[in-house]
Structure formats: structure tokens, C-alpha cells
Amino acid sequence: MIFTKLYAATWGDVGKAKEKGFFDFDLFSWMAWTWQTASFFIFIALCITVMLIWEKYSPGGNPRKGILGLDTTRGDRLFVSLLGSAFIHLAWLGLVGSMLWIATIICVAYFVIVFKYV
Amino acid sequence: MNKTINQKAWFFVVPVFVLVAFNAAIPLMTVVNYSFQETFGNNVFAWEGTRWFKQILLSERFHDALGRQIAFTFIILLIQIPLGIGIALTMPKKGWGVPVCLILMSMPLLIPWNVVGAMWNIFALPDIGFLGYSLNAIGFDFNFTQQPGDAWFTTILMDVWHWTSLVVLLSYAGLNSIQPAYYQAAEIDGASRWATFRYIELPKMKKVLTLAILLRFMDSFMIYTEPFVLTGGGPGNATAFLSIDLVKMALGQFDLGPAAAMSLIYFFIVLLVCWVFYSLMMKNEVKS
Amino acid sequence: MKKYKWLVPTLYIIFLMLPIYWLINMSFKTTTEIINTYSLWPREFTTENYVKIFTDSTWYMGYVNSITYTVFNTLISVAAALPAAYAFSRYKFLGDKHLFFWLLTNRMAPPAVFALPFFQFYSSVNLFDTHIAVALSHCLFNIPLAVWILEGFMSAVPKELDETAYVDGYSFNRFFFKIFIPTIAAGIGITMFFCFMFSWVELLLAKTLTATAAKPIAATMTRTASTSGYELGLLAAAGSLTIIPGAIVIYFVRNYIAKGFAMGRV
Incomplete structure (x- = not known):
């Protein structure tokens, strides 16, 4: 029971975690991986890899001054797109609530716009 | 400075990258994982989809905490920034006053945060604290453990006490970098005190x-x-800011899923604001 | 107008000192006096509270624990940040700006978000309740800070210094340790000051990651406040003592503070 253990350890007095050998690591079960979240992180990793390959074939990151008046490179645009997508999804969940895939489609459009104009 | 392009510089960054990645990436991934699942203890998890996000986004409790947080931060900035600039402007520029001011003003920054809270708790107690007793003596009905308004007043005063010095030190350092020639020029032109501030010091x-x-x-x-x-988030929920509410949910009630979802929303907001500020800062730097 | 200029900083300093005075005042009072009377200075002066702290190991070990992990953290942060800051200040490399921003986001991340996963992570690698766990977890916000400050100082050193050294036949290691580090010694001092400061004042993570063996003084204080009634005098004495290490550190770096803030873009 990780939670009672946590409670005792943090806010109680004793906090005896169960005895383990030094090399008896339990690294992954508590992280509670699911294929959905794992694929999300793989997607992020892929994005970064694509950026690296892109950089290799056309170095410099294509810097320019976009509509926001900021000097941006490809990496900045990726960041703006990803952060923006997070907010689009959250806004959709908060305001509409169902059919989240529509938000995903909006995000794809948003990606294109950001990479073109920002 | 014009920097040379050198990809091997990455080797210098590896130790930092590894240390921070372990500390940041693993917990962040865990938070993401939790935010989509329901927990039954004993490392048993079940997929819940976006339920927690929806729940948090629509909950009164989150809206209230966020509202309080924004109000608090806004008031803090509104008081501390002008006050800090004002104090920095009036600080001595040379002589024995400089180290005395710097040392005494840095004091609050180096006190452990819970000691700051405990100190202000003792200081503001209505019966035995200097602040609480004095306010009651001159006719205010002051009790920060009972009245939400007083709790807010005390919390804000505490934060002003704690952090204004940081603004003072930064502004003072900025003022010190201005060459005396600028002031002489302003004096010759007969510039008013306000004009000197507006056109020389502020930029x-x-x-x-x-x-x-x-x-x-x-x-x-x-x-x-x-x-x-200081207040434990009370009275009621009057001073339960985002972090307080979050810890209450995660460690107090073990609602890991909603707490994780709230963490992520919280983190996104901070990330957005900081990105905007950072971009502005870099923009200024490139110009100057 | 000019004549009364000194009034503003003076009033501000008085405002800063009042709560500190009140804390110290309380720490020299007896419990009965605290509860029964309101007094501006201790009527029955007592050092009983301090004696208790210095003789009870659960109390004084708290200070030892806090200082131990703070020192560990300061050393780790600065050692790791030195080469990284050099790279950021001297070279352009793939993803440098994004890496820098990513580091900063960790300074911005609310520790409350990370408290629970940190507990599980450090428990899973059997480091729970050790000084090193707290020191490592504080790296989360101290390493970005250290890189940021050091980068500012290093950028202020002209690049010609490096180039001359190479022309003179210095190897990189020799140049870095014999010439470069002494040049930015002040910057390293400032960085250590800030790492010490932020590790010293942090409580949430330190408290979450410890139970008994590495419990920080700050956590010992919260326990006292909740369990053994409300021993205000003892609490005040313990609080007053936590001010001292900070005050000593400030005294040593007083001349560099303002400069460090400006140059290092803290």
C-alpha cells in the first residue's frame, strides 16, 4: 500500500519503508505506464528527432520574425505549437467536453499555421 | 559576444542535463501517467481517459483557487514592483550606508520559508503579537485566524516583507550601472526629477x-x-492558493488522478506566462 | 525633499526588522509569560528554550541535517553547472536556446507538483530519508539557477582570454582550472550563495523526502507546532537560530550581492 506508506513516512512519525536490498530497485511499477501515455511521449521524442534530422539537412533553423514580432526558429515554433495544442485541448474539454478528436483536428491546423506564420 | 558553433559543447552540458532530466522528466512523466488513471492503492491503476481534466476544469474548487492565486499574484506585483523601485531610488549610493542597507535588506530572503510563516503567525496574533495587538489597540477588529479579509491582509503584508528586497536589490543593481555622465547631462538640461526617472533610469x-x-x-x-x-489556507478556504489546494488533494486526500490533472493545468499556465516573459526578455537583450 | 531621502530606506528596514525582533523577543520569554501577558521585551529573561534545543538531539540534529544537505546540494549544483555555463557562454550548439529555456522551466515548476512523484522515485531507488536525496532533488531548481548566474558572469569575461591562453599553449583543462575559474571566482561565490540560500529555505521537498534520519530543522519545527501543544517559545528560539547561517553567509558576500544580481541575471 504505497499510500499508507507515504502517509506514515511523510506526515507521521515512523515512516518505515519496507525493507529492501540495495539493488532491489522498483523503478517502473509506480510510474503506472499505459500505452496511451507512452505513445504520447514517444510522439514528443519523435518530434525532437525529426527536428534533429531536419536541422542536419537544412541547418540554421530557418530563423525569421513572425507575426508575433518575435525572432523564432523551427524549435521555437515546435514549442509554441505543442504548448498551444495543450491549451486548445484543455479549452475544448472545459467548454465542450465531448468529441475531443475535433480539438485534435484544430490542433493540426494550428500546427500548420504556426509553422507558416509565427 | 559572437559565439563559435561547436556541437561538442554538448559534452559540457551532459552532467546538468542528466541531473535535471532525472529530477524533472521522471516525475513529470509520472504526473502525466497518473492524470489519466484512477488508483486503488498498491500500484493498481485503471484507465480513466480525460475524466479528471474535465472534472478539474469544471470544478468550483479549482476556479476559486485559481482566482485567488491570480488575485494574489496580481496584488503582490502591484505592490512590490513600485515599492522596490522607490526604495532602490532612495538608497544611498556610497558610504557606510550601502553595506548596512544591503545586509539588512537581504535578511528576509535567507530565512527558511516556514520560519517566515511561523514568525508572521506570532507577529500577527491578536492577543500576543505586535501587529495584531497594535491594530486592535488603535481600534481595528483584527483577527487573521477568523476573518478572511484580515488573513489576506496578513498574507500580503508577509509576502511584501519577504520578497520586496529582491526587487530592491535588482533595481539597485540596475541603477548602479548608469554612468554619472547621464545624470550630469540631465542636470544641465534642467530635467525634472520625474523626467530623469522616466527617460534615464527606467529604460x-x-x-x-x-x-x-x-x-x-x-x-x-x-x-x-x-x-x-501562517493560515493553513484558512479561515475556510480564503487563502488556499493553488499549491496549497494541490497538496491538500494529493497528500491529504490521495486523489492522485485529479491532483495530477490539476498539476498539469497549473504547470501549463506557468509555462505559458514564463515563455512570454522569457521571449520579451530575450527580445530586449538582442536590442541592447 | 532631498534632505529626507534617508527616511524611506530607514522606515523600510524598521519594517523588516520588527517581525524578526518579535521572534527573538518571544524566544527569550517563558511560556507562561507568552501566554498571559503582552510585553514588548521579556520581563523574565530566560535562555531555557535555547538550552533545550542544544541539548535535545532531535532538535540540534535538525540543524546538522539541514546544513548537510544544503552543502551537498551547493557543491553538486556548482560543479555540474560550471562546464555547462561555459558551454552556454562560449559556444553555439544545436538546441542551446531550447535547452536553456527547458532548464529555466524547472526553476519555474511548482515543487508541489513534483512532491509525490519525487517521494516515490527516491523510495524506489532506496534513497528515501537520506541527505543525498534531498540534495539531488534540490538540484531541480538550483542547477538551472546556477547555470543562469554563472553564464552571466562568464559572458562578461572577454573571449580573448581563452584565445590568448590557447595561443600560449595551455591545454583546455589547464586553462579552465588555472586561469578561468580564478577569473570568475566572485561569480562562483555568488552562485554558491544563491544555491545555499534556496536549498536552505526550501521545505516542501525536504520534508517530503525525509522521515527521521535526514529530517531538516524546518520540519522538526512544524512537528512541534502540531503535536506537543503550542510551545511558542521553543518554536521562536528554533526559528531565531535558523536566521544565523543566512546572516553569516550574507556578511561574507555583501559586496557581491547587488553585482551578482545584475550581472548574473539571477
Whole structure:
């Protein structure tokens, strides 16, 4: 029971975690991986890899001054797109609530716009 | 400075990258994992989809905590930035006063945060604290453990006490970088005190002030320990800011899923604001 | 107008000192006096509270624990940040700006978000309740800070210094340790000051990651406040003592503070 253990350890007095050998690591079960979240992180990793390959074939990151008046490179645009997508999804969940895939489609459009104009 | 392109520089960054990645990436991934699942203890998890996000986004409790947090941060910035600039302007520029001011003013920054909370708790107690007793003596009905307004007043006063010095030090450092020739020129032109401030001092302080606002935003937006010790989020929920509410949910009630979802929303907001400030800061830097 | 200029900083300093005075005042009072009377200075002066702290190991070990992990953290942060800051200040490399921003986001992340996963992570690698766990977890916000400050100082050193050294036949290591580090010694001092400061004042993570063996003084204080009634005098004495290490550190770096803030873009 990780939670009672946590409670005792943090806010109680004793906090005896169960005895383990030094090399008896339990690294992954508590992280509670699911294929959905794992694929999300793989997607992020892929994005970064694509950026690296892109950089290799056309170095410099294509810097320019976009509509926001900021000097941006490809990496900045990726960041703006990803952060923006997070907010689009959250806004959709908060305001509409169902059919989240529509938000995903909006995000794809948003990606294109950001990479073109920002 | 023009920097040379050298990809091998990555080797220098590896230790930092590894240390921070372990500390940041693993917990962040865990938070993401939790935010989509329901927990039954004993490492048993079940997929819940976006339920927690929906729940948090629509919950009164989150809206209230977020509202309080934004109000608090806004008030803090509104008081501390002008006050800090004002004090920095009146500080001595040379002589024995400089080290005395610097040492005494840095004191609050180095006191552990829960001691700050405990100190202000003792200081503001209506029966035995100097602040509480004095306010009651001159006719205010002051009791920060009972009245929400008083709790807010005390929390804000505490934060002003704790952090204004940071703004003062930054502004003072910015002011010190102005060459005396500028002031002489202003004097010859017969510029008023306000004009000197507006056209010479303020532009020179722009960079450090952006930094001060960024730092004060970040730290006041994640404030936890001081109000937790001072008021415990009370009376009721009057001073339960985002972090306090979050810890209550995660460690107090073990609602890991909703707490994780709330963490992520919280983190996104901080990330957005900081990105905006950072971009502005870099923009100024490129110009100057 | 000019004549009364000194009034503003003076009033501000008085405002800063009042709560500190009140804390120290309380720490020299007896419990009965605290509860029964309101007094501006201790009527029955007592050092009983301090004696208790210095003789009870659960109390004084708290200070030892806090200082231990703070020192560990300061050393780790600065050692790791030195080469990284050099790279950021001297070279352009793929993703440098994004890496820098990513580091900063960790300074911005609310510790409350990370508290629970940190507990599980450090428990899973059997480091729970050790000084090193707290020191490592504080790296989360101290390493970005250290890189940021050091980068500012290093950028202020002209690049010609490096180039001359190479022309003179210095190897990189020799140049870095014999010439470069002494040049930015002040910057390293400032960085250590800030790392010490932020590790010293942090409580949430330190408290979450410890139970008994590495419990920080700050956590010992919260326990006292909740369990053994409300021993205000003892609490005040313990609080007053936590001010001292900070005050000593400030005294040593007083001349660099303002400069460090400006140059290092803290």
C-alpha cells in the first residue's frame, strides 16, 4: 500500500519503508505506464528527432520574425505549437467536453499555421 | 559576444542535463501517467481517459483557487514592483550606508520559508503579537485566524516583507550601472526629477525589472509554505492558493488522478506566462 | 525633499526588522509569560528554550541535517553547472536556446507538483530519508539557477582570454582550472550563495523526502507546532537560530550581492 506508506513516512512519525536490498530497485511499477501515455511521449521524442534530422539537412533553423514580432526558429515554433495544442485541448474539454478528436483536428491546423506564420 | 558553433559543447552540458532530466522528466512523466488513471492503492491503476481534466476544469474548487492565486499574484506585483523601485531610488549610493542597507535588506530572503510563516503567525496574533495587538489597540477588529479579509491582509503584508528586497536589490543593481555622465547631462538640461526617472533610469532598469517581474511572478504563483504555516489556507478556504489546494488533494486526500490533472493545468499556465516573459526578455537583450 | 531621502530606506528596514525582533523577543520569554501577558521585551529573561534545543538531539540534529544537505546540494549544483555555463557562454550548439529555456522551466515548476512523484522515485531507488536525496532533488531548481548566474558572469569575461591562453599553449583543462575559474571566482561565490540560500529555505521537498534520519530543522519545527501543544517559545528560539547561517553567509558576500544580481541575471 504505497499510500499508507507515504502517509506514515511523510506526515507521521515512523515512516518505515519496507525493507529492501540495495539493488532491489522498483523503478517502473509506480510510474503506472499505459500505452496511451507512452505513445504520447514517444510522439514528443519523435518530434525532437525529426527536428534533429531536419536541422542536419537544412541547418540554421530557418530563423525569421513572425507575426508575433518575435525572432523564432523551427524549435521555437515546435514549442509554441505543442504548448498551444495543450491549451486548445484543455479549452475544448472545459467548454465542450465531448468529441475531443475535433480539438485534435484544430490542433493540426494550428500546427500548420504556426509553422507558416509565427 | 559572437559565439563559435561547436556541437561538442554538448559534452559540457551532459552532467546538468542528466541531473535535471532525472529530477524533472521522471516525475513529470509520472504526473502525466497518473492524470489519466484512477488508483486503488498498491500500484493498481485503471484507465480513466480525460475524466479528471474535465472534472478539474469544471470544478468550483479549482476556479476559486485559481482566482485567488491570480488575485494574489496580481496584488503582490502591484505592490512590490513600485515599492522596490522607490526604495532602490532612495538608497544611498556610497558610504557606510550601502553595506548596512544591503545586509539588512537581504535578511528576509535567507530565512527558511516556514520560519517566515511561523514568525508572521506570532507577529500577527491578536492577543500576543505586535501587529495584531497594535491594530486592535488603535481600534481595528483584527483577527487573521477568523476573518478572511484580515488573513489576506496578513498574507500580503508577509509576502511584501519577504520578497520586496529582491526587487530592491535588482533595481539597485540596475541603477548602479548608469554612468554619472547621464545624470550630469540631465542636470544641465534642467530635467525634472520625474523626467530623469522616466527617460534615464527606467529604460536602464528595463532588463532587471523584467527579470524582477518574472521572478516575482514565478515565486508568488507557486507560493506554498508561508501561507500554509501562517493560515493553513484558512479561515475556510480564503487563502488556499493553488499549491496549497494541490497538496491538500494529493497528500491529504490521495486523489492522485485529479491532483495530477490539476498539476498539469497549473504547470501549463506557468509555462505559458514564463515563455512570454522569457521571449520579451530575450527580445530586449538582442536590442541592447 | 532631498534632505529626507534617508527616511524611506530607514522606515523600510524598521519594517523588516520588527517581525524578526518579535521572534527573538518571544524566544527569550517563558511560556507562561507568552501566554498571559503582552510585553514588548521579556520581563523574565530566560535562555531555557535555547538550552533545550542544544541539548535535545532531535532538535540540534535538525540543524546538522539541514546544513548537510544544503552543502551537498551547493557543491553538486556548482560543479555540474560550471562546464555547462561555459558551454552556454562560449559556444553555439544545436538546441542551446531550447535547452536553456527547458532548464529555466524547472526553476519555474511548482515543487508541489513534483512532491509525490519525487517521494516515490527516491523510495524506489532506496534513497528515501537520506541527505543525498534531498540534495539531488534540490538540484531541480538550483542547477538551472546556477547555470543562469554563472553564464552571466562568464559572458562578461572577454573571449580573448581563452584565445590568448590557447595561443600560449595551455591545454583546455589547464586553462579552465588555472586561469578561468580564478577569473570568475566572485561569480562562483555568488552562485554558491544563491544555491545555499534556496536549498536552505526550501521545505516542501525536504520534508517530503525525509522521515527521521535526514529530517531538516524546518520540519522538526512544524512537528512541534502540531503535536506537543503550542510551545511558542521553543518554536521562536528554533526559528531565531535558523536566521544565523543566512546572516553569516550574507556578511561574507555583501559586496557581491547587488553585482551578482545584475550581472548574473539571477
